[in-house]
Amino acid sequence: MLQPRQDTVQAPSFADLTTMGVGGQIESFLCPTDRVGLIEAVEGADAQGQPLCVIGGGSNILAADEAFSGLVVRDARREINVLDEAAPVEGQDRSVHVAATAGTHWDDLVNYCVRMGLSGIEGLSGIPGTVGASVVQNIGAYGQEVGQSVDTVEVWDRQLKVVQELNARQMSFGYRTSALKATMYRAPGVPGVEFFPTPRYIVLSVTLVLRHSHTSRVDSDQLAQALQVETGNLMPIEQIRDAVLAIRARKGMLEDPGRYQLSWMKGTRETSNIQAATEALHMSVIQQSGGTTECDIRTNRHSCGSFFMNPVLDQKKAAQLPPQAPQYQVLYQGRPSGTVKTSAAWLIDHAGFHKGFHLENSMAALSSVHTLALTNRGGATAQHVYDLARTIQDGVEKTFGIRIIPEPVVIAQR
Ligand SMILES: Cc1cc2nc3c(=O)[nH]c(=O)nc-3n(C[C@H](O)[C@H](O)[C@H](O)COP(=O)(O)OP(=O)(O)OC[C@H]3O[C@@H](n4cnc5c(N)ncnc54)[C@H](O)[C@@H]3O)c2cc1C
Structure with a gap:
């Protein structure tokens, strides 16, 4: 229907x-x-x-x-089902399969799982968007990626015209990528001809395998600091979720819950969660005197989150980075892969593009609280955002010899 x-x-x-x-x-x-x-x-x-x-x-x-x-x-289905017969039993640490239709709001699913005492995706709290898209770019934050918790993905294959079930290995998850996203591009950031702006495989539903556990490992230094524990410690998943949401609020990395009042977005998110998100955002302002203000939230609310991916460099290229530039060894299956990840935010900032940067006569600007987010200040056109992105890409390339690649799907730019 x-x-x-x-x-x-x-x-x-x-x-x-x-x-x-x-x-x-x-x-x-x-x-x-x-x-x-x-x-x-x-x-x-x-x-x-x-x-x-x-x-x-x-x-x-x-x-x-x-x-x-x-x-x-836009898939209007928003269904979450716990597949295992026995309901999770408190205190047990065992696997539980949870399936969600592609149109389910991602954070509705995270909230549901945390409340059920299911761990594995709490670090991904507050990421906007849907379950279907989450596996396309393998969303990640604060030490977790959705790919780590995926059991299977049910897809419609537009080429073979069949429904298929792909397991995590077939999904080939990587840093902000997957086998699905790969069908859209000829080269990083260069759209393909056949399947763009949407992949060859349309996600119908995703089944996650989570642990029934009220605690989870804190795998990010930033999160550990916020929770005042050591990285690697176990913490209650509710506390992890709250801490992640608070950090995100501070960095302008939560979506504007007000968008669900707009006519075309109505009904795409659980009403009680919209209310909770609105209150959490308000609380974050109250708790951060001298920090994020209502004005910051208003000005930065239209974005795609991080606009550029962190560049992954071979050793030769990494050796040319200034010594102060952040460098992290990239692991592949637990072993060093020979590549190094650096910080796009650091490169942008050190190429001279600071928070709030904008071009003349443009309503697009870098977020006032996060260097990596390009924002529409109200009344921006796509061309404004695109020109800003291009200026930053060119500036970073001129300074460091690295072309940073947009994370969002950029449709028909000039
Ligand atoms: C404030 C903010 C913070 C963010 N923080 C993060 C973060 O921490 N980590 C992170 O990884 N991302 C982050 N993002 C980016 C974004 O939220 C994710 O990429 C999210 O998964 C996009 O979901 P969506 O449903 O909005 O996708 P859309 O923007 O609607 O679509 C994105 C792509 O996915 C495709 N797609 C959508 N649904 C399907 C489907 N059912 N089957 C096949 N293809 C599909 C679309 O065709 C398109 O190519 C952030 C964005 C914002 C605005």
Whole structure:
């Protein structure tokens, strides 16, 4: 069944559907409410050779100002199921499988799991977007990545026109990438022709394997510091979630809960969680006198989170970095991979682009609280954001010889 929100009223624009709040008018928009409807919508567009964009929360898309002459599909299903027969028993430390449909809000799932005493994704609290997109770019934060907890991903294969179940190995998760994302690009940051801006594989549902445990290891120094414990310590997962949300609020890395009041976003997130997110954001302002202000939250609320990925360099390139630049050994299957990750935020800052930086006559600016976030200050166009991104990329390349690559899906930039 497809919701009757199609073609009878004017479709929304990308500005209505994305956290960046920019982007042109969409030709057709469908919100299928069941699995068959979702596949039919995708299959119908592909059969007609119509441009297709499957969108989730729109929190990782920078869409062009020009109209999109194609179909945008948003999965309206928001279902979470604990698959194992026996309900989790407190005090036990065992695996529990949890399945969620692609359209489920990611943080609704995290909140649900933390409340159930299921650990494994609490460090990913507060990341905007949907379950479906979470596995496309292998979301990560504070020492966790979703790929570590994925059991299987059910997908519609647009090429073979079949439903498939991919296991974690087949998903080839890496730093902000997966086998699904790889189908969209010819080279890092260079869109492919056949499957862009949406991968060959459409995520229908994701099954996670979590531990039934009220505690989890703190695997990030920043998080450990916030919790006042050593990295590697075990802490209650509720406390980890609260600490992550507080750090995110301070850095402007929580989405604006107010967007769920807007007509095109209504019903895409659990109402009680919108309320809780609004209160948490408000509390963070009260608790941080001299820190984040209501004004910071308002000015920085339209972004895609971190706009650039941290560059992963070979040893030769890494040796050319200034000695003060952060460097982390990248591990592959627990062993050093011979590559080094550096910090995009450090490179941007040391290339002269500081918090709040903007071009003349532009409403796009670096966040006032986070160097890595490009923000729409209200009234920005996609071109403003794109010009800012390009200026920063060029500046970093000129200073350090490294081309930083956008994390969001950048549709039809000039
Ligand atoms: C304030 C803020 C903070 C953020 N913090 C983080 C962070 O800490 N870590 C992190 O990793 N990311 C972060 N992000 C980025 C973003 O939240 C994630 O990438 C998220 O997974 C995007 O989900 P979405 O549903 O909004 O995807 P969208 O933006 O809607 O889509 C992104 C891509 O996924 C594809 N897609 C969407 N649904 C499906 C599906 N069902 N099947 C196949 N493809 C699909 C789209 O076609 C598109 O190519 C942040 C963003 C914001 C705004």
